[in-house]
Amino acid sequence: MSHRQLSEQEAREKSSELRSYLWGFGLALILTLIPFGLAAYTQMAAGTLYLVIAGCAVIQIVVHFRFFLHITLARNKREDLQLILFTVLILAIMVGGTLWILFNLYYRMMPDMLP
Amino acid sequence: MKGIIDSFVPLGRGGTILFVMALLSGCSHSLPGFMNPQGPIAEAQKHHFWFVVFVTLIVVLPVIIQTPIILWRYRYRGNAVYRPHWAMSRWLDIAMWGVPFVVVIVLAVVLWRETHQLDPYRPLDSDKQPLQVQVVGFDWKWLFIYPEQGIASMGQLVLPVDRPIAFQLTSATVLQSFFIPALGSQIDVMNRMVTKLHLQADNTGRFQGKNMQYNGSGFHRQRFMTQVVDDAQFDDFVAHARRDGYRLDRQRFNQLNEKSDATDFAGMLGIENYQHGDLMAFSPIPSRLFDAIAHHAPIDWTSLTTSPPQNRKIMDERMPPSNATPAPPDAEENTHDEADDNGGEKAT
Amino acid sequence: MTTITKPNDGHANRTPHRVHHPGLNLGPAHQESEDTREEMVFGFWVFMMSDLIIFGLLFATYVTMLGGTAGGPGPSDLFELKSAFIETMLLLTSSFTFGMASLALKYRSDRKVLVIWLLVTLLLGLGFLAHELHDFHKMFTEGGVPSRSGFLSAFFSLVPLHGLHVIGACIWLIALLGQIAVHGLDPPTKTGLMRLAILWHFLDVVWIGIFSLVYLGGIV
Amino acid sequence: MSDIWNFVFGRLGWDALPFWEAVRDPTTFNIINGIIAGGAAGMVVLGVLGAVILVTWLGKWKYLWSEWLTSPDHKKIGIMFIVIAMVMLSRAIIEAAFMRAQQAVGLDGGFLSPEHFGEFFTTHGTIMIFFMAMPFLTGIINYVMPLQIGARDLSFPVMNQISLGLTAAGAAIVMISLVLAPFSTGGWSGYPPYTELSYSPDAGVDYWIWAVTLSTLSSTLTGINFAVTIYKKRAPGMKLFRMPLFTWTALSTAILMIFGMPPLTVATALLALDRYLDFHMFTSDLGGNMMNYINLFWAFGHPEVYILILTPFGIYSEVFSTFSGKRLYGYTLLVIATICIAFLSFTVWLHHFFTMGQSAAINAVFGIATMLIGIPTGVKVYDWMLTMYRGRVRLSAPMIYAVGFIMLFVIGGLTGIILATPSVDYQVHNSLFLIAHFHNMLIPGTLFGMLAATNFWFPKAFGFRLEKRWGRRAAYCWVIGFMLAFFPLYALGVLGMPRRSLTFFEPAYLPWTIAAGCGAIVILFAMLFLLIQLWVSVRDRHHNNVFVGDPWDGRSLEWATSSPPPEYNFPVIPEVFSRDAFMAEKEQGKAYQIPDEFPDIEMPANSAMGVIIAVTGTAMAFGLTWYMWWLVILAAMVTLVAIIARGYVRKTTRTIPCDEVRRTHLAWIECVRRTTPVDRSKEQTRENRGLPVPPVEGAVQ
Numbered sequence A: 001m002s003h004r005q006l007s008e009q010e011a012r013e014k015s016s017e018l019r020s021y022l023w024g025f026g027l028a029l030i031l032t033l034i035p036f037g038l039a040a041y042t043q044m045a046a047g048t049l050y051l052v053i054a055g056c057a058v059i060q061i062v063v064h065f066r067f068f069l070h071i072t073l074a075r076n077k078r079e080d081l082q083l084i085l086f087t088v089l090i091l092a093i094m095v096g097g098t099l100w101i102l103f104n105l106y107y108r109m110m111p112d113m114l115p
Numbered sequence B: 001m002k003g004i005i006d007s008f009v010p011l012g013r014g015g016t017i018l019f020v021m022a023l024l025s026g027c028s029h030s031l032p033g034f035m036n037p038q039g040p041i042a043e044a045q046k047h048h049f050w051f052v053v054f055v056t057l058i059v060v061l062p063v064i065i066q067t068p069i070i071l072w073r074y075r076y077r078g079n080a081v082y083r084p085h086w087a088m089s090r091w092l093d094i095a096m097w098g099v100p101f102v103v104v105i106v107l108a109v110v111l112w113r114e115t116h117q118l119d120p121y122r123p124l125d126s127d128k129q130p131l132q133v134q135v136v137g138f139d140w141k142w143l144f145i146y147p148e149q150g151i152a153s154m155g156q157l158v159l160p161v162d163r164p165i166a167f168q169l170t171s172a173t174v175l176q177s178f179f180i181p182a183l184g185s186q187i188d189v190m191n192r193m194v195t196k197l198h199l200q201a202d203n204t205g206r207f208q209g210k211n212m213q214y215n216g217s218g219f220h221r222q223r224f225m226t227q228v229v230d231d232a233q234f235d236d237f238v239a240h241a242r243r244d245g246y247r248l249d250r251q252r253f254n255q256l257n258e259k260s261d262a263t264d265f266a267g268m269l270g271i272e273n274y275q276h277g278d279l280m281a282f283s284p285i286p287s288r289l290f291d292a293i294a295h296h297a298p299i300d301w302t303s304l305t306t307s308p309p310q311n312r313k314i315m316d317e318r319m320p321p322s323n324a325t326p327a328p329p330d331a332e333e334n335t336h337d338e339a340d341d342n343g344g345e346k347a348t
Numbered sequence C: 001m002t003t004i005t006k007p008n009d010g011h012a013n014r015t016p017h018r019v020h021h022p023g024l025n026l027g028p029a030h031q032e033s034e035d036t037r038e039e040m041v042f043g044f045w046v047f048m049m050s051d052l053i054i055f056g057l058l059f060a061t062y063v064t065m066l067g068g069t070a071g072g073p074g075p076s077d078l079f080e081l082k083s084a085f086i087e088t089m090l091l092l093t094s095s096f097t098f099g100m101a102s103l104a105l106k107y108r109s110d111r112k113v114l115v116i117w118l119l120v121t122l123l124l125g126l127g128f129l130a131h132e133l134h135d136f137h138k139m140f141t142e143g144g145v146p147s148r149s150g151f152l153s154a155f156f157s158l159v160p161l162h163g164l165h166v167i168g169a170c171i172w173l174i175a176l177l178g179q180i181a182v183h184g185l186d187p188p189t190k191t192g193l194m195r196l197a198i199l200w201h202f203l204d205v206v207w208i209g210i211f212s213l214v215y216l217g218g219i220v
Numbered sequence D: 001m002s003d004i005w006n007f008v009f010g011r012l013g014w015d016a017l018p019f020w021e022a023v024r025d026p027t028t029f030n031i032i033n034g035i036i037a038g039g040a041a042g043m044v045v046l047g048v049l050g051a052v053i054l055v056t057w058l059g060k061w062k063y064l065w066s067e068w069l070t071s072p073d074h075k076k077i078g079i080m081f082i083v084i085a086m087v088m089l090s091r092a093i094i095e096a097a098f099m100r101a102q103q104a105v106g107l108d109g110g111f112l113s114p115e116h117f118g119e120f121f122t123t124h125g126t127i128m129i130f131f132m133a134m135p136f137l138t139g140i141i142n143y144v145m146p147l148q149i150g151a152r153d154l155s156f157p158v159m160n161q162i163s164l165g166l167t168a169a170g171a172a173i174v175m176i177s178l179v180l181a182p183f184s185t186g187g188w189s190g191y192p193p194y195t196e197l198s199y200s201p202d203a204g205v206d207y208w209i210w211a212v213t214l215s216t217l218s219s220t221l222t223g224i225n226f227a228v229t230i231y232k233k234r235a236p237g238m239k240l241f242r243m244p245l246f247t248w249t250a251l252s253t254a255i256l257m258i259f260g261m262p263p264l265t266v267a268t269a270l271l272a273l274d275r276y277l278d279f280h281m282f283t284s285d286l287g288g289n290m291m292n293y294i295n296l297f298w299a300f301g302h303p304e305v306y307i308l309i310l311t312p313f314g315i316y317s318e319v320f321s322t323f324s325g326k327r328l329y330g331y332t333l334l335v336i337a338t339i340c341i342a343f344l345s346f347t348v349w350l351h352h353f354f355t356m357g358q359s360a361a362i363n364a365v366f367g368i369a370t371m372l373i374g375i376p377t378g379v380k381v382y383d384w385m386l387t388m389y390r391g392r393v394r395l396s397a398p399m400i401y402a403v404g405f406i407m408l409f410v411i412g413g414l415t416g417i418i419l420a421t422p423s424v425d426y427q428v429h430n431s432l433f434l435i436a437h438f439h440n441m442l443i444p445g446t447l448f449g450m451l452a453a454t455n456f457w458f459p460k461a462f463g464f465r466l467e468k469r470w471g472r473r474a475a476y477c478w479v480i481g482f483m484l485a486f487f488p489l490y491a492l493g494v495l496g497m498p499r500r501s502l503t504f505f506e507p508a509y510l511p512w513t514i515a516a517g518c519g520a521i522v523i524l525f526a527m528l529f530l531l532i533q534l535w536v537s538v539r540d541r542h543h544n545n546v547f548v549g550d551p552w553d554g555r556s557l558e559w560a561t562s563s564p565p566p567e568y569n570f571p572v573i574p575e576v577f578s579r580d581a582f583m584a585e586k587e588q589g590k591a592y593q594i595p596d597e598f599p600d601i602e603m604p605a606n607s608a609m610g611v612i613i614a615v616t617g618t619a620m621a622f623g624l625t626w627y628m629w630w631l632v633i634l635a636a637m638v639t640l641v642a643i644i645a646r647g648y649v650r651k652t653t654r655t656i657p658c659d660e661v662r663r664t665h666l667a668w669i670e671c672v673r674r675t676t677p678v679d680r681s682k683e684q685t686r687e688n689r690g691l692p693v694p695p696v697e698g699a700v701q
């Protein structure tokens, strides 16, 4: 694979994809810096801080999927997207169920495990 | 809603009778289990059982009845019409989704109500004060502690009739499940955790109790007898235990933690001819013994000495004096009486 | 009635569509192998999702074990914001550099550029690992060993599993560099790189969960 | 000296020999149990030796290696999966027989030692689920699904080999545990803390962990393979809603495998960490919490039982419509019902631990979710009945299983609904009622399904039909034996008899346990008849030959090719225009055509990956179990090197020249032309050579 001249179209695509990666990187950076910064340098109430951290994490995950893993709403990505959404649904059931069940059990029979 | 379930009682009773007849044993033993309920919980469970059976049969019976009919009518050599492309009928589709759906709704409504009603954690409605009983599962034997009375028993769980019982349960070893079928629900018994159970007996008598969760080679021997007695007899039992019970000292407690069943333990106490269901009573017992076990906290052995020193065995003349067996040396490697792991910091 | 449709709409799920995975540029001449490549990438996605369930459950279990410190050190005693931050940056940057590698792969600019980006990514990955190991070592010296408590056990079953994945990804990366050397950028190598890219970005996504929930959540 | 011994053998010692106890302490009881265990060990050793000698004697090593062990052909891999299932089945059955015998005489005693009994129910359950049912249905899907969707192979043939290798390794580990005992006594669900090191210090639980882990990994990979194949490899024109129902259930099964296996992987891995590295995930001290294990296990366990039932649902769908000579009633709704079941199965796992002490609201929610599954399941049952309705039903062996299945399965469903009611489950949980429930699902559901599938697709795989009379006898014995063996357990459960009890003390139980024992004997006869059927069929294989390929007037594409099919399945990939694709071709007279042009066909090349993984997997698991660390490290290195090296292989396909394809196809077409078609009344006779005359609509024949 030696040098090859990119066609004009390809060159355009390339730069747009490069831009997309840069966007992704930039957004991810910001979304990392916010929670770390808040945790390190402010005396925010724990509750709000948790919410901010969680929010940033969720947005950053979406950013990664969109800009690094190229999961979009485009037609030819739909299979992957459906797969991911289905996984998220199953995960929500399993994780949500687990937390609900176990914390209820703690509450009812081993309160010292409640954090 | 109660009405709905109750209307199934006659059916249920019919079912039970069939069931009894099918038993064909003709023996004098009364039927074990909740088909012969001895308390309100088991009674309700029996009704609910038959309720579910009969309601579900509405959608299940057609299958069992019609399949052979279809099979016969459309057999290869029969002469019913043959429609190889018929594969759709709106009305049948609606019925086959709709009827089960309605059935599930009915079942679900009753399920919701009964589940809350029969929640083992829910205290029973009664004008009497519930009796507190604390249950500790050891490997292959159960220890029943009566905290208010300051006594404990093994082999036999003595309960007063017509009075709610509030159980608190924990395990000194692995997961077990505590169960008296004739009285009602089973409940899991777990190390470092406390579960609760509320039962009541409506009749006096002797009912089997068991462990339902496999916990090793002695699992099937981990059973006990539930002796339901009237109030006077119960008071007798308490008095007797206080007077003649074995002292539950450190050494005996360490023996409890060994892998053995109630009979073996009776042997260690020096009881000969121990039969399943015989009573071994303990008094005095360390105060807050149950909490100490449940929370892996050290047991307060000093509390033993403050109780009156009545150290003789009980009731049965068969039993020889407890000091017939020499005491084995104190087993220090035992887990539960010493300040092990985290329990140390959490001394009660 | 049997429904019979016109033959020409039979190809519904085979409509040739534009290549959409970065690097997959085999063109119509290779229809056959293009199909198999796409299968491989899709298959890898499915595998990742299965793996995601594993991580998800470990996260859930970790949360339920937060109370099980058994008097031992807890999150705020052991975790350090600074090193978590450094690890995050290393991994995030490596994700970006892998993106650059993907671009180089897709537009075939130069094999050298590709290899350089890959090497940078590898270095960042190794840096992350080194830092993480250093962290663990420090925890160990402070008594934060898995046998100390349920909480620490849960921690050490979640975070090092991610680390193990990174190790696996690094090994794979090295193996692929070898393949580039031996076979050049032929289709199997390319799909290999594409799948590794998915894995790499995926691991970064998992890390977002870890730094948010375990480290930030623990320290706050 | 002893250092070297310890280094090489880890903690393996003489006491691992199964008859050691009898040698050490020869009481009658120990001797009986020693003979049972030693006999089993002897059978394993002799079996392996016998197989080796036989292959050597026949000079078939090369054939075995190049035609089977290294073959990436989905059909051969499928058959090998089924062979593993059969071998493991034979062991699990013997154990079942022992357990029933023990309980039949179990009033106050019996002949088995408690440890032995514990191993019996653990291995029986573990094998039946992980090494009988899973490989069996994996094998069937492997064989049939690519044919049904008109593909040449799975998407990832080498990964398929690896799946097979992992299952084989797990099975091998379970078998080795017979020779170098003990196995776990913790049940197939392996609840801690009983299975923790402090309560079960010996190697048994470790065997169990690694066997199950290998099987889980295998199933996860299989699930991925199946799902991708069905998504990406369908023949042109086969839209999702044109797929045969079996393929639909295969897809649902695959999805359940992909998402349902990870919780078990997590659970066993964490248990292993507890046991090997002194973690405290599930211990009772230091903040561990065994409820997490139970939660994780059932988050797998419930989807698992639907993995076990959905594939049979697909099989029965094919059987009902084929032997009723009719389209499947309500195809679309059946598909929707399948999807509903698959999805709902992720939402109900708590019903396996209603008694653990959580609040009534949680129990009720999960109980209701569980009952909801009854609705789509019922729809399926009714649809099958309506498939027979207005059909022309031939009561062949698969059909007997299918009919037996719906009538017995609904009873199991009924008891499932009872168990799903928390307030009642407090009474029957962990009793024999539960055992009866799930055998009522697993035997008429899964096992009958496997047997129906075998009778149904056997001619496709081997080119001759199975003999009918013994097949029917076996089927009837199965139905009767099953009822006799398991209905009494419902009564015993209601009477409060716990599961996993070696012995009982209530005389009221005895009549029932004896009845159940008799049922087990009838089942043994059923098995015997199956073996006779197999033997008779092989003997008469020339008379029952159905090379033409369509003995049952089949409806989907697998019947459109010869029996057995060529390794590339179809000379040209068929094009699909409707559901029941092959039936449509036949109705339009378009079946058995000669394509204008034959292509060169590219097939995956042989590879030794599966064998390597099987060997290293076994070695690793064995080393881990007995603490032979050198073996573990060695095996891990070999695996790693093999996987990396595989990445460097470029010649992964092999081309079959078009001439060969043409020759094979023309020979087959010639055979079709020469065969006289028979109508369905002669289906079970020797005249049936695999070419049907379709019955006439509406008429009386």
Ligand code: HEA
Residues within 6 Å of the ligand: B056, B059, B060, B063, B099, B100, B101, B103, B104, D189, D305, D306, D308, D309, D351, D352, D353, D370, D371, D373, D374, D375, D377, D378, D379, D381, D409, D410, D411, D412, D413, D414, D415, D416, D417, D419, D420, D421, D425, D428, D429, D430, D434, D437, D438, D441, D442, D445, D446
């Ligand atoms: C193939 C396997 C299989 C299948 C298909 C099922 C199907 C079902 N199972 Fe079963 N189950 C097991 C295998 C299976 N199970 C195993 C192995 C265990 C125990 C594991 C162990 O502990 O070791 C178990 C345990 C088990 C429990 C735990 C009990 C306990 O531990 O105490 C429960 C509780 O809810 C349950 C319920 C159900 C229900 C409601 C269904 C439903 O899917 C049934 C649906 C079917 C019908 C209902 C019949 C047909 C329907 C109709 C005719 C129409 C309409 C009906 C209605 C509207 C109600 N099962």
Ligand code: HEA
Residues within 6 Å of the ligand: D089, D093, D096, D097, D099, D100, D121, D122, D124, D125, D126, D128, D129, D132, D133, D186, D187, D188, D189, D435, D439, D442, D443, D446, D447, D451, D454, D455, D485, D498, D499, D500, D501, D520, D523, D524, D527, D530, D531, D534
């Ligand atoms: C698929 C699963 C499966 C199957 C098929 C079976 C089949 C049988 N099981 Fe199974 N069993 C379990 C899964 C299964 N079991 C599980 C999960 C447990 C729980 C374990 C635990 O507690 O942890 C259990 C536990 C269990 C117990 C323990 C009960 C207790 O805890 O007290 C008993 C006791 O008798 C028992 C008996 C039987 C019997 C008699 C059969 C008989 O039906 C077996 C007879 C089977 C055959 C005879 C098969 C013959 C078929 C062929 C030979 C095929 C040939 C094919 C061709 C020619 C094509 N089982």
Ligand code: CUA
Residues within 6 Å of the ligand: A105, A106, A109, A110, B190, B193, B194, D291, D356, D357
């Ligand atoms: Cu189990 Cu609390």
Ligand SMILES: [Cu+2]
Residues within 6 Å of the ligand: D301, D302, D305, D349, D351, D352
């Ligand atoms: Cu279930």
